Amino acid sequence: MKTLLAAVLVSATDLGPLFGQAEGVVPGLPGRVLGVDGAYSVAVGRGRSLWIFGDTIFGSWTPDGSRSLQAMPPNSAALVRDDDWPTGFKGARWVAAAPILASGDPKRRKWPLDVVRIGAATWHYYVEISPTGGTGMFDFEVVSTGVARLGAGWTAKAAYPLWGGKSPTYGTSVLAWKGSHYVYAGGPVTYLARIRSGRPGKGSDYSYWDGTGRWAADAGKAARLPGSGPEMSVRWNVFLKQFLMFYIPPLGRDIWLRTAPEPWGPWSVAQAVAPCQPEGDPDASCYGAKQHVELDRDRGRDVFLTYNTNVAPAKLAGRPDLYWPRLVRVRLSRQ
Numbered sequence: 001m002k003t004l005l006a007a008v009l010v011s012a013t014d015l016g017p018l019f020g021q022a023e024g025v026v027p028g029l030p031g032r033v034l035g036v037d038g039a040y041s042v043a044v045g046r047g048r049s050l051w052i053f054g055d056t057i058f059g060s061w062t063p064d065g066s067r068s069l070q071a072m073p074p075n076s077a078a079l080v081r082d083d084d085w086p087t088g089f090k091g092a093r094w095v096a097a098a099p100i101l102a103s104g105d106p107k108r109r110k111w112p113l114d115v116v117r118i119g120a121a122t123w124h125y126y127v128e129i130s131p132t133g134g135t136g137m138f139d140f141e142v143v144s145t146g147v148a149r150l151g152a153g154w155t156a157k158a159a160y161p162l163w164g165g166k167s168p169t170y171g172t173s174v175l176a177w178k179g180s181h182y183v184y185a186g187g188p189v190t191y192l193a194r195i196r197s198g199r200p201g202k203g204s205d206y207s208y209w210d211g212t213g214r215w216a217a218d219a220g221k222a223a224r225l226p227g228s229g230p231e232m233s234v235r236w237n238v239f240l241k242q243f244l245m246f247y248i249p250p251l252g253r254d255i256w257l258r259t260a261p262e263p264w265g266p267w268s269v270a271q272a273v274a275p276c277q278p279e280g281d282p283d284a285s286c287y288g289a290k291q292h293v294e295l296d297r298d299r300g301r302d303v304f305l306t307y308n309t310n311v312a313p314a315k316l317a318g319r320p321d322l323y324w325p326r327l328v329r330v331r332l333s334r335q
Helices: 082-087
Strands: 009-017 032-035 040-045 048-053 057-061 067-071 076-081 109-118 121-131 140-150 156-164 170-177 180-185 191-195 206-209 232-237 242-247 254-260 271-275 285-291 302-310 326-333
Touching (some): 009 271, 032 067, 121 156, 121 170, 140 170, 242 285
Antiparallel strands (some): 009 326, 040 048, 048 076, 057 067, 121 140, 191 206, 285 302, 302 326
């Protein structure tokens, strides 16, 4: 019988920001990459991974070390060598188009969710948003959530809206496990869908965990799982033989972990892994913790996470240390 771990012993080391030292030039856009968030990743073979980001700042550095912002597409991507993490992915190669996911409406933006390989195809979940007129980080509304198939050059070949704006944000994390793909919607309440075919763009192929051991065709019957964060990740860990859920709650200041013996749970009580609030700046924020299994070491005893940092738009230009994913190495131990 599979058991639920009461707690996992962890130690964590923050290894600093990623991608800030990469060349960061994308043809057709001004200057170079000055900052990114999001940071979902998927292995694409030969020791390489595709990393996908949200709002991406392009421009130039000024003599005093601040940013001169010239463009901010809603998403971008880079190819990295997995063994290049000690340099902060200095050798990252940015793909030749940004955004890789475009919206048909110039007033809307497609923000990235998780990315998964199904056979030779790469599928990328996304959320499409529409600004509501304000300048704060929450001044937008969700229009739809869907999935796109990435084609040559890692840009979207086709996009499929699947869920409306009032639905949970499925695609926050996607877990490939035993012939199925488990598609999580993170947030104050977490939900779980499953797709057993190779057609993630077909909404009728999804079913929803109803909490009673069954999968329902009706999304309205999805069970409420323990809350996580707007961005999170669920991955299998071979060392603990458990699923790990890493996340930062909305407006949180720490990275948290839950474990479970099955993709649907039962999920353990959350435990703190590491602080993430930027030191000495109450106006700054941290969010979007995610695990990157392609970087695992020591047979899963060491796992690697990223989280994002940000600050109010009026201060961002003068904070070159923020708005980069930060890498955290977590050492797991059994009790």
